[in-house]
Amino acid sequence: MIKKCDGCQIQDGSLKVNGGFIYESKHFNVVQDFMIPIPGFMIIASKRHMRSVDEFTEEEHKEFSTFLYEVRKAMRDVLDIQNVYLIQEEDSGHFHMWLLPMYDWMKKGIANARKNINYARDNMNTEENMKEVNKCIQKLKEYFIG
Numbered sequence: 001m002i003k004k005c006d007g008c009q010i011q012d013g014s015l016k017v018n019g020g021f022i023y024e025s026k027h028f029n030v031v032q033d034f035m036i037p038i039p040g041f042m043i044i045a046s047k048r049h050m051r052s053v054d055e056f057t058e059e060e061h062k063e064f065s066t067f068l069y070e071v072r073k074a075m076r077d078v079l080d081i082q083n084v085y086l087i088q089e090e091d092s093g094h095f096h097m098w099l100l101p102m103y104d105w106m107k108k109g110i111a112n113a114r115k116n117i118n119y120a121r122d123n124m125n126t127e128e129n130m131k132e133v134n135k136c137i138q139k140l141k142e143y144f145i146g
């Protein structure tokens with residue numbers, strides 16, 4: 001049997017992520033990045049295995065723009081995140097888009113995005129910061145429940 005990709009395992013629930021799904025639509029859902037402890041660092045993923053936006057069905061591509069809008073708006077309205085970088089790597093396997101919040105401690109520019117992420121991975125896995133990460137997950141869940 002062929003092993004499912006990580007993205008498919010998250011979608012079918014066999015790979016658990018911290019906080020679980022924050023919000024979902026018919027074809028997409030969003031989680032807090034479970035490797036990187038940056039509060040409000042969101043990952044939108046497709047439920048179906050694909051790599052690129054040009055593989056979206058018509059229904060998926062219409063739904064995606066609304067979904068992206070809703071998640072970005074929630075980041076601003078609930079978490080007061082003023083600046084976000086959107087990143088999607090088509091060579092990473094299962095379709096997912098990073099919504100990386102930019103905080104004051106981060107170096108600006110897409111060339112620094114990976115450095116900022118690595119800094120958080122190596123230095124921010126503290127009890128206090130994880131409380132903040134989890135608080136953001138809860139606030140977003142409450143917002144989407146409405």
Ligand SMILES: [Zn+2]
Pocket residue numbers: 004005006007008009048049050093094
């Ligand atoms: Zn997959």
